[in-house]
Amino acid sequence: MINLELPKKLRASANQAHQVAQEIFRPISRKYDLAEHDYPVELDTMAAMVEGLADSGTQKIGGAAGGRSDDSAADRHATELLGNTNGGNMSALLNALETSWGDVGLMLSIPYQGLGNAAIAAVAADEQLKRFGKVWASMAITEPSFGSDSAAVSTTAVLDGDEWVLNGEKIFVTAGQRSTHIVVWATVDKSLGRAAIKSFVVPRDAPGLSVARLEHKLGIKASDTAVLLLQDCRIPKDNILGSPEVNVEKGFAGVMQTFDNTRPLVAAMAIGVARAALEELRSILTAAGVDISYDVPVNNQHAAAAEFLRMEADYESAYLLALRAAWMADNKKPNSLEASMSKAKAGRTGTDVTLKAVELAGAIGYSQRTLLEKWGRDSKILDIFEGTQQIQQLIVARRILGKTSAELK
């Protein structure tokens, strides 16, 4: 029989993240939704806590920095022998889920837990991990000329002596103003196509890097979204992540590997928001006298209860798909297909559940008396960034049908 319960160690860190979500995020959730671009000062307390936990070897709270296990070598060896490791990816996923249950905009603003941290954890060499292990890294891929087609990167990186010189514009960079470092995708040789796309760690104080402006958005207003300019921006030669060699055979598998770690994380964020909405809806329905029963067929229940049960089933399957993708990453199994499946399912479930909850709660759902309408707005981005719903479906189709990106676009 499959045991779907979380191991004790993971449960403890997920509980800790849940407490942060409940006690720090929820009370200030509306405040920063109404004050876009204000820095949530409460997160500084969290930063200190995260730093302390990282120093003591305990798992981090927010989770976006996932990718490498913090387990001891002995623990890892033991679990690897059993062929069943739960490492950094699984822990990061659960923490992201719990903190997003509190507030996904704030979760994306947790210092030292950016999506760029996951990229660093996924592909950095050991020496780079030492240098960049404690930075707060955002992730800059998107440019004015493309979003979904990440092979179209036009920002350039040219080696000049001991430094890379970067030129280009990056848009919609989450935590792009607040992070201490930015992981920037750039091409080292446009004529060589996607194989020449590499990622670079750009420190905030690098000469030639500037924030052009911040975006105003539908949701996740607590999170800063920046336009960044790289104008003859100079960084040290060894700030390139992965090999500087251009391997045309391998394509841009190196940088794409990041997504195998970050997509399940974004799925977890959507699952966290969906769970928040389901819980709120359950209490509203219960207060309105609607019984939700697990013993009676849905067709014999109140229509709202039937909708609730359908959404809960979707939520469960999204959750299990995300667990599978993270488990595969922790166990070094290729998971691009499963990462995209989990992101597609969770992204859609997040928007479906939150908007349906607004609908079923009626006027209360649409008003600001609860956070339901906010979750409806917040969840949409989770079906857009790190690859839209359509792009995830495309990747799944390519993998299942054995087609290349040229054959199926």
Ligand SMILES: Cc1cc2nc3c(=O)[nH]c(=O)nc-3n(C[C@H](O)[C@H](O)[C@H](O)COP(=O)(O)OP(=O)(O)OC[C@H]3O[C@@H](n4cnc5c(N)ncnc54)[C@H](O)[C@@H]3O)c2cc1C
């Ligand atoms: C709040 C916010 C935060 C973000 N944070 C970051 C960040 O931190 N770092 C970063 O690099 N980027 C970030 N982004 C950018 C985000 O990743 C892109 O918006 C996303 O990849 C989609 O790109 P696009 O907006 O250019 O849409 P497009 O690529 O122009 O797509 C438009 C529509 O067409 C669909 N589409 C595109 N191609 C296909 C196809 N082949 N088949 C079928 N349908 C297709 C898409 O699914 C979408 O529905 C962020 C965006 C937002 C709004």
